[in-house]
Amino acid sequence: MLKLQNVSKQFGEKVVLKDINLEINTGEIVSLLGQSGSGKTTLLNIILGLTKMDHGKIIFNDRDMSHVSMKNRGFNIVFQDYALFPNLNAYENIVYGLKNKKGLVTEEELQEYIDFLELKPHLTKKIGELSGGQKQRVALARTLVMKPKILLLDEPLSALDGVIKESIKQRIQSIAREFKLTTIIVTHDPEEALTLSDKILIINDGSISQFGTPKDIIHQPSNEFVKEFILKQLQIKRNNIYNIFGENYA
Template sequence: MTYVTIDQVTKKYDNQVVLNNISLTLQKGEFATLLGQSGCGKSTLLRSIAGLEEVDVGNIFVDQKNITHLSPRQREVGMVFQAYALFPNMTVFDNIAYGLKMKKEKNIKSKVQNMIDMVDLTGKEGSYPHQLSGGQQQRVALARALVIEPKVLLLDEPLSALDAKIRKNLQKELKRIQRELDITTIFVTHDQEEAMTMSDKIFIMNEGNIVQSGSPSEIYVSPINSFVAKFIGNYNVINIDVFNKLVHSTEMKGQDVAIRPEVLQLVPVGNDIHDQQDKWTAKGLIKDITMTGNVLRYDVEVDGTIFYVDSLHHQWGLLDKGTSVQILIPKKECISLKN
């Protein structure tokens, strides 16, 4: 049964459309990510669900209840902000307990301690925010949002200010806690890798619209258009006429062709190429090489068009800048795009 429904929501600022007739649905316990560039409307949509922004048109439902016109406190959602927004004069314990005290809940001490244990802050109960690391502060903010037992957890780029190692660790912890509590979660980020790592479902946004939605695998393997292909996976996106000319074929149709860098293979000119019936070939020159840890990215120029080719970084078989190569292009990996 659908648990969260965004039904034809529109939001404008000074006649500028920020959310354009947005509709989406989530199931209970799903971890969904709103992914897009800055200014695409993802944070505005999150704030609209939280009640921090009023929508101009449309409705928002949580657990079959229309919350569109309720105050933030009445919506039963928890939100974690990018800036944490902790109370600097309160201890870890008091920051987490704040929402429970406002609601005049019972058993506050045990509920807060359970949450402190869950987010691995045991022993920090009496510390103040300035005595904590960035990662610890983020855990306090998360615990404060979760302790009130919200129906939906909203996360607005909560990890963006952290360094890479802490960010990776917190991604795993956040996903573990979300699964343990089975809480429906909506996460906002502009980081494609983060979205792929954490999400059950991704909604890609551009200029106030949802342009594609699906599982991480569905979106990565089958981008719907050129914008998604360029944004989500570092695809090679090449005009269809240019591509057909480069590979001496007329098979591909549409406007553009998209090819993932990791499916391409380089063979130095002069080496034998076997079993190429299911591949196209294009002759080019390695113009640049970039190492990103265990992956080498080759920039290969073919008649003025650059192909990006990713290869695992081995000590053997490395190719040098300036090497003439043949690019092997698997036909089944080429995706025709309409726009």
């Protein structure tokens, strides 16, 4: 569905991405995982069309999107800070993008998204009255009503914790399954990536260190960087990983 071919990007003298090749299938959840400055956010912005790449191609459903504008790609993003309008209530935020897209969704479809994300009790609340998890759900609903071809999420769980974090994680998985929506997530947290994604792209210094399923990465790390980053550098509790993937990781 989505193919990246030899995608490269440089800012001044700094090479941020080097020959990124990637294929993502319809409905998959793929996390872009890496340290701060690794290039993962730049890659997300290139896919979105917000940042221009220096070299390479982006192919979506056999169409070359490399020079298609962000507006015309039909990929939508939920930003890390949600980017909601504080002067509008939750419902007004959800439907804001539909003002210039008359007929994009029916009233029945709109209510389906609202019900799916359990937002009906909160529609008249101003953004400042919502919890972090409720804001995230409003941001997701606002994006879903635009019927994106690909859903992009920038650190969607970073401002959340505990039960709310797990709830939003389940919502994201449900959205991808229910709407067969390809979802690409930027995260710096290996535990999030391992428990949320179908596949993980680990980026180190602008290059791909490994691309595979969570089990592949846990049981067959491609190099020492992957092994160190996943289980040591960010100090993930081994028990959390063992509970999911077993105790065969050495």
